Amino acid sequence: QSSPSSPEPASLPAEDLSTNSNGPKPAEIMLDDDREDLFAEATEEVSLDSPERDPILSPEPTPAITPVTPTALIAPRMESKSITTPVIFDRSREEIEEEANGDLFDIEINVSDPEKVGDGMNAYMAYRVTTKTSLSMFHKNEFSVKRRFSDFLGLHSKLATKYMHVGYIVPPAPEKSIVGMTKVKVGKEDSSSTEFVEKRRAALERYLQRTVKHPTLLQDPDLRQFLESSELPRAVNTQALSGAGILRMVNKAADAVNKMTIKMNESDAWFEEKQQQFENLDQQLRKLHTSVEALVCHRKELSANTAAFAKSAAMLGNSEDHTALSRALSQLAEVEEKIDQLHQEQAFADFYVFSELLGDYIRLIAAVKGVFDHRMKCWQKWQDAQVTLQKKREAEAKLQLANKPDKLQQAKDEIKEWETKVQQGEKDFEQISKTIRKEVGRFEACINKERVKDFKTVIIKYLESLVQAQQQLIKYWEAFLPEAKAIA
């Protein structure tokens, strides 16, 4: 039954699955074996030019939001048509986790060398994406490609539509920024547009690093294509694909869920608790983010107002006819001007980075909430199928009495169809629940830790800049004090 070229399956014993007394139907066990094989084949045998890859690497841009069931990926090989790809990779991910060492995650991504391509409003920045890896799924150990921002958004969109509706927390893409990018396009070679490009480069790098750290996403062919392929079909409709766009999609899903008066019979307290937790976290983070943005705004105002005051104080000093006082006022003006400069510089920039990280984290939480919402939609679909099945049964019963043989046959067929759908619905629901549990576990164990590290690094840098600023401030006021005392 196993393919001759499949490698020795990893150590997961077959009985591991059958001891799930409540769960899997017999079909599942067979599918697991298939899963192993398919995984092996998907990574080892499929060559670049094999026809199987074509459905994946469609030259047309991915239609924006329509969820793509990944069955296309393995359709040519599948006996059963009701498996979704992530389920297959789920097994391999378990394998990977069992290996429990870094080898299989040996992949390093760098985003560098931003380069402006083109002129005027059609111009764009191209970034170099370099991958260093020893993973065998890639064709080389070190390779690099040129990508533009919309390519990243396109990648995220594909991953989100493929994996979120089955419960995977797909790392969010960086935000689009119309203002920042316009400056760059228009050719403003000033420090703010350089800063913008650098921030974007860093954000893109973080995004890719997080994406490849996800064991399931790492297997995805679109991701591989993004990293390896020298030519990439242009992602269109990136408005819908932007971080804000995905967020809108997620929010729409959430709204749809809320509007449906599903009081889901949550038999699983874990889900209820976690959902509430993430909801709270989301609200609090948004509040924090608003306050932080207000601070960034007010600091800018403070800077402007300090500069204006400095000028005004200088003018006052000029018109003051008492010499010593005049000089002191001029000095005051200088001190205030220097203070303004201090505020504008490093500390401000570092705090802004904190604000961006926060926004990033909020988008991540939104993604987590999204998968919970998808689970509810999944449940609803299952429930709807059950209702429809019931209706079909009632219809069939009626037809039995009415004695219409041909319609009866159709009714029986429809019942079969919906019985399958109900079964599938239940399976999908169980699967997404299982996946979410794993993902949330991963989130709590690894992702949060990473984010804390990121936040911490940023805050520490900010504090260090503040320390320097305060030390400068002290110097300025200490220099001014004798001038003030000299007024006689």
Next chain:
Amino acid sequence: QLSVRGKNKKEKLEDFFKNMVKSADGVIVSGVKDVDDFFEHERTFLVEYHNRVKDASAKSDKMTRSHKNVADDYNRIGSSLYALGTQDSTDICKFFLKVSELFDKTRKIEARVSADEDLKLSDLLKYYLRESQAAKDLLYRRSRSLVDYENANKALDKARAKNKDVLQAETTQQICCQKFEKISESAKQELIDFKTRRVAAFRKNLVELAELELKHAKGNLQLLQSCLAVLNGDT
């Protein structure tokens, strides 16, 4: 007596120069020219100074208000971080809690900086805005008195020419002259005092401002360094 609507600056100046030209022939009182030089200088100085103090006062108010806004933001951020920090005991919540302490303490210091600036700088400027306005008003009253004096002189000349009511005209002229000299003397003294007080007040407040700013900056520095120690000390 000041009229209900005080004459604006332009009108006052116009009056003054109008009458200066008219009275160039008629003014006999000795010493007027010297005194006029002093007042001439004062007028020029006060007009410009008043405008600049007005501007500085407005800009200082704006700056102080911005500082207060920043302090309020720190307060809100501190509260938000605290709410986040107390949600559960995950790593990220613990981190948020620590940072909330930082913001809370920073907020206090920023609020004090803002309050001190308000007191030592904004209030000072506001006060001298009023004072310089009062000084200008004084100058105006003096030039009104000068106008009266000029008019009394002209009336006297006319009376002498017509040889009618000469005595009354002489009396009026003398009263006006006395009034003018009196107000000139007191105005001069007041304006000199004004300068002395101004210089002293600015000195006091600027010294205190600098000392307070230093105190807050040093306090802030200590706070930041201890916070860094805590964050860096944690693995």
